[in-house]
Amino acid sequence: MLIRKAILPVSLLLSQVTANGGSEFQLEFLSEEPLQQMTASRNVYLVGNTFYLPSHDSLRLIEPILSIFNTPGLRHLQLSRDEAILLVGEIMPGIQSVCPLKMDDRLAGLIVNEPLQATVELDYNEASLRAAVAFNYGHETINPLAAPASDNPEANQNNALIIRRQDQEDEILQLMNQAGFVRQGQHYRLTDQDDIFGFLTTISTQLANLAKISRTPAAAALQVLPAPDVRLGLSLSNDQDSLILRQQFIGLPADERAAYLQALREKRSFIRSFDGNYRRIRLEDRDVLLQLIDLFKLWGVEPGVAECRLPRYRALAMDTLLIQSDTYNMLDIDEAVRTMVRHLHEPGALSFKLPSTLRGKLRPYQKTGFQWLCTLDYYGLGGILADDMGLGKTLQTIAFVARLWQQSRRPSLIIAPTSLVYNWLSEFEKFAPRLPVMILDGNRQQRASRLGEIAEKACVITSYSLLRRDIEDIGTITFASCFLDEAQNIKNPEDLNARSVKQIKADRCFALTGTPIENSLTELWSIFDFILPGYLYSQRTFQNIYELPIIREDSPEALEALHRQILPFVLRRMKKDVLQELPDKIETHTICDMTDEQRLIYEKFLQKSRHELDREVTENGYAKSQIFILALLTRLRQICCHPNLFLPAYEGSSGKLQLLEELLADCFSAGHRVLVFSQFTSMLDIIRREQRTLGIDPFYIDGQVPAEERVSQVQRFNQGEGQLFLVSLRAGGTGLNLTGADTVIHFDPWWNPAVEEQATDRAYRIGQENVVQVFKLYTRHSIEEKIQNLQRKKQHLVDSIIKPGQNLLSKMTLEEVRSLFEP
Incomplete structure (x- = not known):
């Protein structure tokens, strides 16, 4: 007996036989000698007198054949054509090395073992793509959609046995399926337009690597x-x-x-x-x-x-x-x-020289504001200067207007609330005294007569109320620039202020306001509609893309988009932003004019007072007339505040009260908390009454308020309650700590500035964490203005001699007193 480690000496014989009038195939298992399995693990076989120990890999390949032909008496298998093709084309290549397949010459001549040459013919009609797929092996062609050869004997008349490359065929058909083609008879069809586009742009390229693609003229005309x-x-x-x-x-x-x-x-x-x-x-x-x-x-x-x-x-x-x-x-x-x-975005990138006519030194942030205005002007644009109150919007504007005049000798126009018109004139006289500036006021005839002077002025100042009446005349003039002070006056795009202002012709338009938005985003749109018409689109478009999403939907995206869009055209600095450049206390003298009715009362009383002064001094002498003179001056000062202080029947308004209301509105909208001092408690009553009608309930201290109540009010205010505190100058000028306020307004000037300083120190003292803004209100062409001028002239006297409890009157000559009563 021999033992061999080798493959088994077996093979297969495939032959073609005729049965039942047709052609079939027979597979026969051949062995040189009888084969006998010797172990249950099927790893030892006896063939003749030799034991064969085949390798594990060869046994794994031949095991299926041995299993089939292990049935006693089974030596042949009948195969269909497709089974024979499967055997020759797919099974035998894998096991040929361990179990060779033999065929007679006639049958071997029927085998087609050629590489696959696939073709896809494309045609386009009726908005669909048709594909005819063919698998070509030598001279033999197979349509994958045709019935199998066993089901369709006429499909292969020469009985060829084609060795097909099934993996390649499957890859092609998978691409066709992936493209979305569906079977339609003997062809594939693609009707979905997205699928056709996907096939033409992507899958056809992949398919071209596997098959030859041809196109009919209709398909060739279809392009991507x-x-x-x-x-x-x-x-x-x-x-x-x-x-x-x-x-x-x-x-x-x-x-x-x-x-x-x-x-x-x-x-x-x-x-x-x-x-x-x-x-x-x-x-x-x-x-x-x-x-x-x-x-x-x-x-x-x-x-x-x-x-x-x-x-x-x-x-x-x-x-x-x-x-x-x-x-x-x-x-x-x-x-x-x-x-x-x-x-x-970087106003300092361009450098513009401050005008030589400007008096006064600008702080660094004010120079930045000036440069910003000039940069916008350089590029033909407008903007909103929205600095916090007290930071010098007026001075920055005057510097810009002076530069324009220095360059072009063309006038600018400033439109302000009536109460601030003369304050603008005062500021021009202070910071640019050599500039020709004109206030357009008076009656209609007087104003019309002065229109011809406008071209000779660096700046013309008028009010919103007068502009409404004069717009037909002013609207014909083209200004170098136009500034709106307190521009929130045009917040309603439908009112007369806005409609009149937007008829102004100016090369550049600017807005000054500490509160570009008070109640709604439409207010911002209205101001932009003046400074840069069309920049924020139409009002309806603005509401649709910004206001409604922000207000109704609380959209952070819309809010950020709006912020980004307006950012280059709005310059806003708060005091806290420029704290290092500011003194601890900023003092502003703000001047206003009387109303027409108020002025008439003042002039009549002034004329009467001159006669009474002359008679009193003649009869009693100057030294004994001090109390009488003080009474006359007090009446004049009361008229400056509000005629109702000593004329109970007076029902008109007051220029200074209008100014105060403007200031308070600005303060409150910017989050400031305010002390208002007046020496007239009846004036404080009027202010309190007016503020209550606006929904503000102020704290109030005068000489009649009990000590415990004073302490309680001060504590509540300093703890953050309320926005406004009204204080009698006499009752609250000393002894109070009101550091909860960051703004102080002196409604009426006092004879002795030291008293005003003591009152200011109620807010400006240890514990105050903010810059304190101090406003001192004065009435133009009045006793208040004259007292202020005298105080300036006698500042050394005031500082050195006058003590608390004294007043300037006690140190004035008769001639100086008489000057107070001059028209």
């Missing part, structure tokens, strides 16, 4: 066109007055532009062109392009307009895109536009 090359350009016009926007959709017919943008918005991959072709959509640029297109529509510019002019401020609305545009090839931003945007 490239996405258009979108080019957008932004540059300054030759005259530098506007932007030039250029749009190019290269390769895209104009009649397809709307469909393309709509498909882009819907994130589709293609559109069908009018000639039936498919056009790609470039989704990589989608967000940027749509953002730009939507901006253009808001500006009234249709997509694809080759070239159009836009206001220069539109470059600022594209700020974020300007920053990012280096990453977007389609957006070409001219360097001059980039420079302009950078300058508007």
Whole structure:
């Protein structure tokens, strides 16, 4: 007996036989000698007188055949054509090394063992794509959708046995299925347009690596066109007055532009062109392009307009895109536009010299404000100077107006509340005394007669109320600049103030306000409609894209978008932002005019007082007339405050009360808390009454308030309760700690400035963490103004001689007293 470690000496014989009138195949198991399995583990076989120990791998391959033919008496298997093809083409190549397959010559001639040559013929009709797939092996062709050969004997008349590359065929058919093709008879058909586009752009390329693709003329005409090359350009016009926007959709017919943008918005991959072709959509640029297109529509510019002019401020609305545009090839931003945007964000980037006519030194943040105004002017734009009260919006404006006059000798226009008109004149006289400035006031005839003088003035000042009456005349004049003081006066776009102001013609328009928004975002829109008409779009559009989402939906995205859009045109500094540049206490002298009715009463009483003064001094002498003189002066001062203080029947208003109400409204809207001092308790009563009608219930201290109540009110106020504290100068000028306030208003001047200082120190003392703003209110062309001038002249006397309890009157000559009663 022999033992061999070798494969078993077996083979298979395939032959063709005739049975039942047809052709069948027979598979026979051949062994040189009888084969006997010797172990249960089937790893030892006896063939003749030799033991065979085949390897594990060879046993694994031959085991299925041994199992089949292990049945006693079974030596042959009958196979169908498809089974024979399967055996020859797929099974035997894997086991040929351990169990060879033998065939007679005639049968061997029927075997086709050629590489697969697959073809796919495409045709296009009725908006669908038809595909005929064929698998070619040598001269033999197989339609994968045809019935198997065993079911269709006529399909293969020459009885060829084709060795098919099933993996390759399956890969092709999987691609067809992946593309969405469905069987329709002997062909595949694709009808869904998205699937057709996907096949033409992606899968056909993969399929071309596996099969030869041919196209009928109809299919060959079906193209996938490239996405258009979108080019957008932004540059300054030759005259530098506007932007030039250029749009190019290269390769895209104009009649397809709307469909393309709509498909882009819907994130589709293609559109069908009018000639039936498919056009790609470039989704990589989608967000940027749509953002730009939507901006253009808001500006009234249709997509694809080759070239159009836009206001220069539109470059600022594209700020974020300007920053990012280096990453977007389609957006070409001219360097001059980039420079302009950078300058508007960094006012110090351009340097403008302060006018030589300006008197007084600007603090650093005020110089920044001046530079900002000049930068906006340089680029033909307007803006809102929204600094906190007391930071010098007036001085920054005067510096700018003086520079304009120095450069162009053209007038500027300032429109202010009636109560502040003469304060503007006073500030010009203080900071730019050489500038020719005119207040347009008086009756209609007087105002009309002065219109011819406007061209010779650096600045013309008028009120909102007079502008409403004079707009037909003033509206014909073009000013170098126009400033609205307390611009919240045009917060309602429908009222006469706003409609009148927006008829002004000016090269540059600016707004001054500490409260650009008091109650609604429409107020901001109305101010922008003056400084930069159209920048925040129409009122309805503004409400739809900003106001409603912010107010109703509390949308942080809309809020941030609005903030980003207005940022370059609003300069707002709070005291806390420039604390290092400020003194601990800022003092502002604010002057106002009387109302017409108030002025009439004052002039009559002044004339009467002169006669009474002369008679009193003649009869009793100057030294003994001090009390009488003081009484006359007190009456005049009361009229300056409010005629109702000694004329109970008076029902008119007061210029100074109007000024106070303006100041308080500004203070409250900016979050300030205020002390108001007056020596007249009846005046404090009037103020309290007026404030209550506005929903403000002030704290109040005069000489009649018990000590315990005073302490309680002070504690509550210092702990944050309330916005306003009214204090009698005599009752509260000393001994109170009111550091809860950061603003002090002296409604009426006192003879002795030291008394005013003591009152101011109620807020400005140890424990105060904020800069204290002090306003001293004066009435123009009145006893108050004359007392102020005398105090300035005798400042040394006031500082050195007059003690608390004394007053300036006791140190005045008769001539100086008489001057107080001059018209």
